[in-house]
Amino acid sequence: MEKILDIKDLKVSFHTYNGEVQAVRGISFELNKGETLAVVGESGCGKSVTSKAIMRLLPTPPAEIKEGSVIEFDGKNVLKMSQQELRELRGAEISMIFQDPMTSLNPTMTVGRQIAESLQIHRGMNKQEAFAEAVKMLKLVNIPNAENRAKQYPHEFSGGMRQRAMIAIALACNPKILIADEPTTALDVTIQAQIMDLIKDLQDKLGTAVILVTHDLGVVADVAHRIQVMYAGQIIERGTKDEIFYNGQHPYSWALLRSVPRLDLGNKAELYSLKGTPPDLIKPPVGCPFAARCEYCMPICREEMPPVTKLSETHEVACWLSHPLAPKVESPIKTGGVK
CATH class of the missing domain: 3.40.50.300 (P-loop containing nucleotide triphosphate hydrolases)
Structure with missing residues (x-):
């Protein structure tokens, strides 16, 4: 299988008033x-x-990714980007779905606009194209009545639907x-x-x-x-x-x-x-x-x-x-x- 992510000797610490918390202590793994x-x-x-x-x-400070840590994505060194x-x-x-969609979604923007924003930034679409693609993504994650739902705000979605919306945002640009x-x-x-x-x-x-x-x-x-x-x-x-x-x-x-x-x-x-x-x-x-x-x-x-x-x-x-x-x-x- 082809390797896409390579982590070597990753060490992450957090500097606090009590001392240095060694949160990650030299882990190595790969993803295919x-x-x-x-x-x-x-x-x-x-x-x-x-x-x-x-x-x-990770916010730096207080977090610190230690010298000698390696994070390579598709052959590129993420730590030097x-x-x-x-x-x-x-x-x-690379996209991420977080634990709590209610704190990850912007409460002042419609769900469709939040998906469309990612498409405009990364895929160069105009507003209309991006919104149409956002509706497609909502359909892809099995949200019913996607066109109307795209015009609604996160608080109008149930917990499960908010998580589906987060998945739609994460996958909108077809990440690796x-x-x-x-x-x-x-x-x-x-x-x-x-x-x-x-x-x-x-x-x-x-x-x-x-x-x-x-x-x-x-x-x-x-x-x-x-x-x-x-x-x-x-x-x-x-x-x-x-x-x-x-x-x-x-x-x-x-x-x-x-x-x-x-x-x-x-x-x-x-x-x-x-x-x-x-x-x-x-x-x-x-x-x-x-x-x-x-x-x-x-x-x-x-x-x-x-x-x-x-x-x-x-x-x-x-x-x-x-x-x-x-x-x-x-x-x-x-x-x-x-x-």
């Missing part, structure tokens, strides 16, 4: 054309900071990469499923690569090609969807999988809850960042960061349990993954 990469982990693990760093949307080059990149080449940052967080379950089906369907039609940022492994089960699990600003496990769901090797991946409700266990089953809190990233732990919450923790886990163990061509994990000399621990996830 037309694939969906899911980035999963609980709040504060660095998922959204990573996605905003890709588009250079001028403001003009970034304006051309955002929306046209779509970053979806928790696109279903504020929506009910049925609308969540519709939004995920829509993203998958549009990806098939347009061939857009997708980075899906979420804390919910249940959301990515049907759409992701590859999954990388983040914790405390680091990638602790990565693999194909099947490798993570059916053969996950990190205790944190097990915890995320166990917290997903399972239909086969009925409504009487107790939902798993991970105890403790993530570490303070002003003073990150010396060893494995998950050690304090891990029920399989060994003395070495608190003393030294585990090396990355390659389990297959696509599957890697950073955990001392994968070391040849470590005691064998059976996964608590029942055979068959998450149902």
Whole structure:
């Protein structure tokens, strides 16, 4: 597959009154054309900071992308782009859907005009052409009565329709990469499923690569090609969807999988809850960042960061349990993954 995005040793810090928060601590990954990469982990693990760093949307200060970090899009170094080059990149080449569409959409502009504005800037259309294309985009994301809806304001849309409008804006210029940052967080379950089906369907039609940022492994089960699990600003496990769901090797991946409700266990089953809190990233732990919450923790886990163990061509994990000399621990996830 052809690589479109290459991230190497990305480090992002925030300078606060209390000290330097090391939000992202040296992560590397790549994205191929037309694939969906899911980035999963609980709040504060660095998922959204990573996605905003890709588009250079972090305010500097207080944020700082550290020297030595590399973000390459289509062979171009994003970290060395001028403001003009970034304006051309955002929306046209890489687009983003944010968590809350109500705070992302402009309440003083009609939805159609907000889509049209992007088309006028990036594709040089006049007002009439851009509005006609905006109506087409609203139809593409399954908004009924699109011509009238295009003349309405965001407050006149439901939550699910606002998220669809955000997707229409993001895809208006046919970008090569779509970053979806928790696109279903504020929506009910049925609308969540519709939004995920829509993203998958549009990806098939347009061939857009997708980075899906979420804390919910249940959301990515049907759409992701590859999954990388983040914790405390680091990638602790990565693999194909099947490798993570059916053969996950990190205790944190097990915890995320166990917290997903399972239909086969009925409504009487107790939902798993991970105890403790993530570490303070002003003073990150010396060893494995998950050690304090891990029920399989060994003395070495608190003393030294585990090396990355390659389990297959696509599957890697950073955990001392994968070391040849470590005691064998059976996964608590029942055979068959998450149902």
